[in-house]
Structures are given as structure tokens and as C-alpha cells.
Amino acid sequence: MSVKETTVAIVGGGLVGSVMACYLARRGYRVSLFERRPDPRISMIDGGRSINLALSNRGWKPLEELGLADEVEKLVIPMRGRMMHNEEGALTFQPYGREGEAINSVSRGGLNQLLLTKAESLGISLGFESTVADVDFEKGILLFADGSFFTADIILGADGAYSMLRYQMQRTERFNYSQYFIEYGYKELAIPADKEGKHRLEINALHIWPRGKFMLIALPNLDGSFTCTLFLPFEGDCSFEQLCSHEAITSFFREYFPDALEVMPELKEDFDDNPTSSLVTIRCFPWSRGKVLLIGDASHGIVPFYGQGMNSGFEDCRVLNELLEKHNDDWQKVMHAFQEQRKPDTEAIADLALANFREMRDLVADDDFLLRKKIEARLYELYPDKWIPLYSMVTFREDMRYSVAKRRGEIQQEIMDKVMKQEGFRENWESADFSWVINELAGRQ
Template structure:
């Protein structure tokens, strides 16, 4: 058990709220600050991508007993539904019974804040943190950046304030702070598939729907109310781009031509397209994540990634479980807790950033490619037969707690093997034959260092 401290968390998002629950259970007093109004009292923004909760996320929730409350507001998706212009393919995500879970960000965030309040956390909304004194964990709070500020001192401050963190902003001005932010030339826009009049879903409810089109793609994730939240990922500039879709007619023609089966299910296409903002996608990396025993960054504040592996929230939640393990191990030695936490998490944050970046290619191009689907089938078949010899990359990331950095390494190794397998003569016809099993077993033995 740790000595009880006064702890401030900046940011009432998913990671901030769950961290609050963990810190309360460890016996601390916890204040959570957010510059925005209480999300439970406002409409959401029209710039959301639905979340896909997977194993790491559930693990973090279950360890403090809030998993079931979240399961109640989620919808399992056990497969990709791949919408080509002329047909619909299905691709299972994992083994029988393995699913990722669609949750609306707003719904989940409201629930998490409720749960954190029930655990005894105090929330302060519309309180803007402009600066932090790192040496003594003092927050500087005020209405405007150039106005009067109030100083409030804590024992420990967590920056859970997202990709554009103010807490990190202060750390960034320290010497020896490594930092990078890189924007994709692809942006995204939220669209909507409403429910049928009877409240049922217009597309298969238990699928992650994807329209892969090479340099752009549309996805749709189910909501509890029968609707789907859609996200169009598309380059800002160029032939098929946000810049090229300048009026109603162009948008409608584009969807009719390239995404024909969406026309009947997205009734407010043009309205939503021009009403909802076009948002940017950024990868942000930094190091260190902590300052002495006083200040630590967590979640997007220290590792913002692009959303193509559905792991942003899961990675942030895993930060919390790893931190909690070190809290249990090192008691009151917060400097040690923080050092071990950042050292342990940094390579995994870098690995999931890389995997997420690569996955845009997989989702937008490869899911439309026969060879790639064949590779997935071979992997699945071999993995079902030899589960101890082959856990597919997607499953290791999504349905295991293996470190992301290990997933990246093993995934690269498996890809080398599959490249050789796919080069075999007549692989299309013999992909499920014992010869292929033999070949993979041989390559596994030969290549393993």
C-alpha cells in the first residue's frame, strides 16, 4: 500500500478517467481537471472515430472491476466486412469467439467519468491549465493564457491531456527532451448511417465495415441505437481528395461511382460532408515521459498515433496497468515507479505507432487484394492447427497482452515466411494442403535465430 498523496490529473478523457479510478483504489486523493465543459452535459462534436476496444483495454477495465459496465454499452465485431465495388467479402478477426468491440467515444467517456466519480474522484471542468511547475507539481490555472492564473500545488501531476498536451509543452522546453510530431497528408471526416425506422442496423451489426479504395477508404462501426458512425479517410489534396470534393454534386457523384452500396444507407451525405469538419491525423512521439517523482505523461499526451490499428485507447489503458504494476512493486518510490514506467512503455509506444502507420496501407489497399486475403487464410489455418507456433500479428496486437514491440518483431519475421510461401507454384490451389504446413514449419525452423 502506498502513502496517500494529493494527485492531479489534467484531462478528463478516457485515459484520465480510468487512471483516476486506479489511483483512487490505491488510496490517493484525485482531482481531474479539464479545459472543456463536462462532456455529460453537451452534444458531441462530429469529429469522432468510433473506438474498438480490444484485449488490452478490457484487461485494464476488468482489473478495477468496470469491464462489465463498459461491455453493456459496446457491440462485438468478429469480422471485417469488406465492401468492394462489386462484392462483399468477410474476414474473421481472430478465432471463434474473438471480437473487437465498437463503442462511441462520447458514450464511453461519459460512462468513465461517472465511474470515476463513483470511485471518489473530484472533477473540475472548464478549468484551463496553462502551465505546470515541474519541480513541485504546481498547476497554473486561469481563464486565458495571458490573464490571471491561480497556482495549485499537488504531490504528483499526470498529464493525460492528449496529443496537444500543455503538460508536455512545458516538459518540451527542458533540455534533452526528444520530440516529434508528423501529420499525415490524409485527413478524415465523420459521416453517419442512421438506424432503420424499427431501430435495427442497416448493415450487418457485428462487422467492422470497410470500403478499401487504395489511397482513400470509408469505414463504419455500429452504435447501440442502430446507427453506424462512418469515417472517410482521404488525402487532403490530389485526384481523390477532400480538396476535389467542393460541392454537393461532386460529393454525391463520387459516392455513387466509387461507394455505390453506401448511397441508400447514408441519406444525409452532402449535409454531413459539408457540416462536419475535416480533421488531421498526427503521430507524436516524445521522451522522457516523466519528471523526477513529480510529473508523468500518459496516453496520447506521450504517444499519439494514427487510428488504423484501433489501438490508441487500448495503448493508453495499457499505460495505466503497467504504471499500476510498478506502483504495487515500488510502493512510495515514485521516482523509481516513473522511471520504470517510461522505460518499459516507450519501446511499445514506438512499436504501436509504427504498426498503426503501416496499417493504413493494409486497410485501404491490401484488404481489396486477393493475395493478401489468401495470406490471411493460410495464416489462420496454420495458426488454428499450430496455435503455439503461430499467433498472427493482428491477433497478437489485438487479442493478447504481448508487448507491442514483440508483436512488431514477430510480425516482421512471419511476413518474411509468408512472402516465401506465397511465391510457391500454384499456391492458390494448394494453400490448405499439408505441403504448405510442412513448408511453414521448415521455414520457422530454418529462420528462427
């Protein structure tokens, strides 16, 4: 069957589903995209509230390949580093990478709308309010909640962490699956623009209020506001359970986030109106059954602490497209190769994302940790091709697989442990000779 005669149904019209749809339409496939929710370009699904994400290199590359970089550029605000707020409101800035390197705050809704419009312009049929109820994996048939059917040669499940296609797959033979929730929930809150429509905090930064067992973060929006996210345990001391009155909320913010409280006039309303959501890691294998392949969060939902959920999903699309090219659109080969190649990489980013929560909420305010970061920055400056900090490998090196970044990060951490144990090092590190460090690193790779 030629590409032009091949029908691909994509379940899920979110970010990953629409990017994959564009790739496939450009290859010549007949693509139909089905989305459970209404068209977000008509009805504002998130009630006007902006949820923003950090777009970094692994996400940019596919957008560039699809010719969307210029348009997306207009939607983003570069964030060049972390701006830490301590309990007195004092600020410390830690650059994410080197000069010119930044991650980009982008509205999920705005980006999704752009991608859907692009998909439509490529001739993709868009079906909104289409809820999948069941699937025949071998015959490639989708059954919808309204009783209608759709038959496709290939079905891609891009229907997110709570994927219906994966839920059905779970009942098939020998499907390995896990869903693990962390003890923390999150709630979105807002810092509105000031009276002149300007940002009330430094615009080109991701703001963090790290407090050990919990944290608040804020990402800038184009309209002058920031979207904040409070990450807090569900139960116990300092938990969502405890914040059950306006008084408790205000006094909690006054104690831990006094400078944020000053710029959050709608805190109490936001707290009441916005849900407390949970944070899950999804792992499964295989990703394909018959004519169906899972991509994005459907096969590897991760926690948001490395800012790689969307980026890893877009990378899935790029890799899948590369494999279609390599294997002449032979989907049997491609599905197999895709899951074999991507599984270790998505496992790596799932683990890194869980580990980074500790770093964000806790270690970024730790002196020892900050010194390590400075030394790593120095090493990176001195040996830019040899010592690349883990954060940079994950965020800025789209040519390096997640699994490789994770492994190199582990080796570098072991070496840094040795460095930090050297006598007198803390006092004299600025004049230290690091050549042995690089030799040791080279010997371990």
C-alpha cells in the same frame, strides 16, 4: 510520504485520464482530475454525434481490473470481422480472429461518461472547464488560465495528442519530440437507423470500403446507426480539396461507394457540418520531468488504423499500476521504469498503426493478400500457440508486448514471403505440409 498523504493531479478527463484516476483512487491516493471541457454528462460536447472506437483485449483488461467490465459490456457491439464492400456493393467477410474473438464498437462519449461517474464514486475530485496554462515541473504546480494554482506531489498529463504539459516539456533541456501528420484527413459521416430503428448493414462487423488510395469505414452504434469515417488525402486527385460542392460529393460517393450512398440520406449535411480532421503521430522522450509524467496520447499519439489508440492508453494505466505495486509506490522508480518499459511498446504500435493504413485501404482488396490471410488462418488453426497472425497478437493477446508482437510479425512475414514463392503453391496450398514453416519459425525465435 504514504500513499494516503500523496496528492495526484491528473490533467485530462478523457478516457485515459479517468481510467488512471480510478486506479490511483483504489490504491488510496488523493486524486484531483482537471478537464478543459465542460462535464460531458451535462453538456453534450460532441453535439450528439457519436464517435466510436474499437475496444479490444488490451483495453478490456484494465476495465476488468477496475470492476467495470459488466457495465461496459452493455455499451459495446462486438465486431467479429471486416466486411468488405467492393465498388459493385458485393460483400466479403474476413473474421478478425478465431471463434469468439471480436473487437468491440463503443461510443467514446458513453464510455467517458461511465468512467467519470465511476471516478466520482471513488471520491475523486473532478474539475471541469479547467484549462492548464503552465506548469512548474520541479515544484509540481499547475497554473490555470483563470490564474488559479494547484500544487500536487505527482502530476499526470493525460491531456491527449495536443497536450499542454508536453508542449511545456518541449521547452526543457534535451526533450526529444516529433509530430508527424500523414497526407490524409478524415471526416465523420452517418448511416442512420432504418425506420424500425434497426441497423441497415450487418451489425457485428467493421465495414470497409477499401479503394486503394482512400477508404470509408463504418462502425455500429447501439441506436441502430453506424458512424462512418472517410479517409481521404487533403490535396490532389480524389481529395477533400476536390469535394467542394454537393454535386462533387454525391458523384464521388456514387462512383466509389454506391451501396453506402444509398443508406446515407444526410451525407451532404454531414459533409458540411463535420470538420475535416488531421491524423498525427506523436513521439517523445523522456516522458517525465520532475513531478510530471505523460501517459496516453500525450506521450504517444498514434493514427487510428490499428484500433489501438484507446487500448494502448488503457494499457499504459494497467502497466503504471503494476509498477506502483512492484515498487511500493516509489514514484521516482516507477516513472523511470514506466518510460523505459513502455517506450519501445508504444513505438511499435505507432509503426504498426501507420503500416496498417496501407493494409486497410489497399491490400484488403488484393487477391495475394487475401490468400496470405487464409494461409495464416490455417497455420493459426494448426499451430495455435506457434503461429499467431500479427493482427491477433496485437488485438487479442493482451499478455504479449506490442514490441514483441511487432518483431514476431516481421519474422512471420519473411517466412510467408518464402511460402508464397513456392512453385505450384497457390494452386495446392490447401493440401500442403506446413511443418517446415513452423520449424523455421521456431528456429528464428
